[in-house]
Amino acid sequence: MRKIPFFVMLLLGILPAFEGVYGEEEKMDFEKLLLGKKVILSFGLYQSGATDVSQQYVKYLNGLGKFLQENRELVIEIGGHTDNTGTTEVNVTISQKRAREVQEYIMHSFGILSYRLEVKGYASEFPIADNLTAEGRARNRRIEITPLKHIDPDGRVTYIRHDVFSKAVSEPDFKNAHLNEGLFHMDRVLTRQKSHASVTFMDQSKIALAPKSLMVMYARNVEQKPVSRKTNVELLTGGLRTKLKKLRGDFQVETPSSQINADSVEIQVDVDPSLLSAISVYDGLTKVSAVGVTVAVPKGYGTTVQLGQEPAPPEPLPPPAQLLEPLEATLMLPPTADTTDVEFMWIQVEKKYKLQIATTSEFDEILQEEYSTESKIILPFGLGTYHWRLAAKSESGLEGFAAQSSFTITEYREPADLPWELALVAVGVGAEGEEESAGTIIEGDVVRTIEDTYPIAGKTAPGTQITVNDEVYQLGADGTFECKVSLNEGWNDINIKAHHPDYKEHSFHFVVIYRNLWGTAPYIIFKVFHAVATEEYVNNACFQIGTNLALGPFFEGELSAGVTELGWDETTGDYGRNIWAIPVSGELHLMLRKKFNTPYLSLGLTGYFAFPRRLSDDSIETEFFLSPELGIGYAFPTISMPFKMEVKYACFPENKPFNSDVVHGFLFNFKVRL
Structure with missing residues (x-):
């Protein structure tokens, strides 16, 4: 077996001791402070009697400083400790200085305020190791961090x-x-x-x-x-x-x-x-x-x-502005669009206004703020409910009381047709002249009455706004309504609009003719005669004033008289080329349907009282002749007065005013009721 050198064995014996002293502190968990547990900042970094923060100590203090920056509600105590060498008075001073040095380093390096760093010196009162050994005394020379409390932010x-x-x-x-x-x-x-x-x-x-x-x-x-x-x-x-x-x-x-x-x-x-x-x-x-x-x-x-x-x-302060729109409104997003333009309008009382848009009526979460010197602002918005308030700004910069409202933007959906059970039951006049029920009137109908008011009754969806000729009528709880429309003599356009936020707007239009049987209505008539199959006769124009007679639901009569000038290309015989005449016309109209846009057949006869001038003695003669007329016309209202157009066949004497030959032509009539 190979022998291990003595110095290597010695080093291997010392390393575990240093690992216990220093290695553990590098991994220290400051999160324990949030759980109410204390943290020993380091072991063995103070020499006996020393108070300065050493370079080896800085890495631990930096970790503590960053942790306090991230947890700003935490208040800690920095406790300084010593070993038992020296007197109690000296150890108290040393422990306080050690804690104070740590406090000042963290304050100056990390900006932690002093009220979050309390300082305490405990001297050797609370040892954590045996003071009889050098290692134990080194561990007792330490800094302990103790959590004191969590403070609420301001x-x-x-x-x-x-x-x-x-x-x-x-x-x-x-x-x-x-x-x-x-x-x-x-x-x-x-x-x-x-x-x-x-x-x-x-x-x-x-x-x-x-x-x-x-x-x-x-x-x-x-x-x-x-x-x-x-x-x-x-x-x-x-x-x-x-x-x-x-x-x-x-x-x-x-x-x-x-x-x-x-x-x-x-x-x-x-x-x-x-x-x-x-x-x-x-x-x-x-x-x-x-x-x-x-x-x-x-x-x-x-x-x-x-x-x-x-x-x-x-x-x-400036007074609140009067808001115009949108007022508690519901708007629809256009198809395939993410936003829609909303027009904010108000009555202007100052030169400058501040508009604020928020998600709540308390205006805690303001989405947008705009200033304007005009009386309206247009801004885009997507789906949602929005609250807006408007305040005037005085020239000195003071902001007045705000007026506020709200609006909602919903997804676009094709609205359904409004339930429309509008049976317009009204008093009418029958073909024989007696009063009768007009029954259910359909869109575009023309009805006649001999009363000066026209009663209307109907039913639709509850919550619908009914407007008859721009006058608003209230609905009952079940959606029914009744009204009477005052009539003028002659043609009366009746326009009904029904608006409901959940349905398409419904419009209904019909015409009421208020006239007594045999009653009259004056007309202005302009006639143009266009001759055919002759090169000698000159086209002429005629101006007449007439009256319209109500003969029944499908028949009208018309009488008119006026003035015209009959003319030829050249003088014939002893008579002048131009002859003045007074036409008197009678017509019968057969209405093809009871609508305000109405085609009709026209049969008429015009008598001409002519006054030719003799060239030999410059005298005026008087003659009379008739011109039959047959054609078709079309009547429709324009704004508040009916307007008629007619195209007819008519005939006039040829060349000489008094022979039996005729000139054929077309007669174009334009009639406007006064």
Whole structure:
């Protein structure tokens, strides 16, 4: 067997002892502090009587410092211990110095505040090894970390929208904030453009941070405060809105130009780039101080403070705007679209407005904030329910009371047809002239009545809004409705619209002719005669005024008279080329259907009282002749008056006014009821 050198055997005997002293501490688990267990920071790193933090000690302190940064609610005790050499008084001093050195290193290296690091010197009172050996005394020269308590943060980040950052006093720079992150003394919260955040205190009071804001949190609930101040938060720039509970009456905000003590639940504080502070008070009383002067601002008022100046006298806040739309509305997302444009409209009373969109009526989670100098803003939104509020901004920067409403955007679905059991039962006039029930009227029907009002009754889905000629009527609980429409003499367009949010809008249109039997309606008639099969006759135009006679459901009569000029290409015989005449017409119309767009047949006869002029003695003669007319017409309403067009065959005397020959032609009639 080969012999092992003596120095190798000696080294192998020493290594296990060093592994027990140092190797275990490199693996120490600081998580035990969260479970209430103590951690011995190191063994054998202090020489007898020494208190300085050695280089070998730094790696353990760095681990503790990082752990305390990550667990900011933890308060610990740093306990210093010695061996039993020396007097008790000397050992107490040494143990205290050892603990103090550790405290100062962690404070300066990791920014841990002193109230989280309590220091205690125990001298040799609690040994963990035998002081009779050198190894035991080395183990007793130690630092013990004992968890004392978990403190609640002063507040938490409870809402984040887009780019929001936070910075603890122990951290060198800002980092991305996260939900439910605890905020302690001197912590900062920063929002970028288009970003929002909410901070909630332990009593559930809340602060909503506007875009481009920087806020500093100050401690309020720890026994050992690093600084003595009453301020809850400091707003360096941007804006915040409070929603307080228990902190009411003891809530203070500091800005670069003012100190604000709010005995209010809700205030708005804004700091612009010039460091002008604007404070709007919505309830209670708020005291604003600057350069030694305090101004009391009551509910409904606000004040502004320039840097280095006294607070301005309180002025009334702008009144709330009157919202127009969307008001408690339900909108549909267009097919195949992710968003739809929503138009926000209001009646303008100030030059500038702030519009906020949130997910709740408390506006704890603001999705969007926009400013406008107009009376409307158009923004895109996807599916969901949204709440919006609008507040006017005065020229001095004060924000007025807000008016708010909500809207919901749902998935697009093709709405079903509205249940429409609209039996329009009305008093009509029959073919023989007697009153009768008109029965169920269909779309586009034309009915006649001799009454000056027309009763309508129907039934549809409950909750439907019925509009008859722009007048809204109420439905009964079962969806029935009744109304009477006042009629004008002649044609009356009846337009019914039925709107229900769950169905397609239903429109219904028909015409009621209010006229006594044999009643009349005046017409203006313009006739154009186009001759065919002749080169001598000149086309002529005729202007007449007539009246329409209601003869029954399918028949109308028409009488008219006017003036026209009959003309030829050249003078014939002893008569002038142009002859003035007075036409008198009678017509009978047969309606082909009872609709407001109605084709009809027309049979007519026009008598012409002609006045030819003799060229020999310049005298005027009087003659009479007839022109039969046969054709087809079409009647339809235009706005509120019926308009008719007719095409007819007609005939006139040829060349000489008084022979038996005729000129054939087409007669184009245009008629408008007055």
